Amino acid sequence: MSPLLIYVLLSIAKIVVVLVILLTCVAYTVLLERKVVGRIQNRFGPNRVGPFGLLQPLADGLKLFLKEDIMPASVYRPLYILAPVIALACALISIAVVPFGANIQYHYHGMGIDLFEISDLNIGLLVILGITSIGVYGIALSGWASNNKYSLLGSLRSSAQMVSYELALGLSLIGVVIRAGSLRLRDIVDIQATHGILSWNVFGGFQIIAFFIYLISAYAETNRAPFDLVEAESELTGGYHTEYSSMKFAMFFMAEYANMITVGCVATLLFFGGWTSPFGNLLPTPHWIVIQALLPVFWFVLKVFLFVFLYIWVRGTTPRFRYDQLMGFGWKFLVPLAIANIIVASLIFAPR
């Protein structure tokens, strides 16, 4: 076979593997959320299907798949169908530029193929931001196409919220980019790899304020509690997915959780040293090459898991914002703070 064909086949294989793992993670994040929120609210959470309720996601998926797919009478059909597809596609695409482990390449006839990343781009960070900004359309169009006042209000709220917080989110990342001098995610991680936890951006890079700005605006960007006004049940019934049922609803649901995982990945890469170990070079390097390759992936997965857990913890703890509080907090507090952070970061990193 020609090298190009091998390259294409390996790339497709990588995409399939990453997608399967991501979707499994999405399913089990839902279970984790139900379990943890259950514990927070002093109950057990799902524990009937399989041991410890571990087969619950499977049962949920089957239930959603077998439900009747209702198409309400006066929806605008093309956009009503397209909206969940846009939401899910945007949520899944951004994982393509996320590196999961150290830079290990499989060489074949002069073509290096990254083992732990689908594609290594010079502008990886910008790609993630761009795809997030396209993701607004999924929610905006779903509300409009449903021809329902609750849906429309929910989606208008969400578009305004996402556009507002996108600004603070983008500005909070600039300190990190100044330190690394690159938009490539691998470069950003490599500069944090020297002294373990001390050289991570959140501590050694003096980006702890930027990290909290990022975290808060990412929660708003993914429409999660405490910023889930988009689907505030007491005001808007279901928000933008009031009229959706069966698999179309499941697609929105999966998109939300996939976005959570992506936010966890990005926070890990940008502020918590990606796949590098928190102990730096204090731990001995394992001799067996497989362990050597998989240890960084372990650290990465652990950190992402902690971020997903934090998401759920916050959801179980905080009450929902009021709409004017949300907008005031975003524009009057987070954006000026992010700009001040950029100035401080550029003063710190200017002498280098």
Place this chain on the structure above:
Amino acid sequence: MYLVIFFIFGALCIGGALNLLLQRHPINSALSLIVVMTSLAVLYLLLGAEFLAAAQVIVYSGAIMVLFTFVIMLLNAGREERTRGSRAAYMVGFPGVAALLGLLTYIFLSVRTPLGNARLGGASLVTTSELSRVLFRDLLLPFEVTSVLILIAILGAVALARKES
């Protein structure tokens, strides 16, 4: 392979632009415009201008067009009626389009050899760091003046929208 991608996204761009004009519903037109902007970003990427492509997606498809669709949804604009159009548009428009098309074709064909090897701004504008070096050092004053211009436009919009107290 580049040629194939170019033709796919060039066709998508032109198709989107035509659809923008032909659709009767404002939201469909807005969505076609998003397709046009995003295909333009891919064309920038083919020219090697990675930052420009990303900025095109983030700024145009992501921010400006969201505002467009937002306004359309907020006003709940309905379908537009199809009219015959004014006679002046037919009298001037079609010959104008034909003349413009002929002129552009002539220019492109006459300078096709240099255009075929064209890169954005020589070889110094490709990567993000090169672009920012030009933008924030060599052309700093025009860049900042442009941003002040945009600020003035925003202030003007606020002044116009403010209610008399």
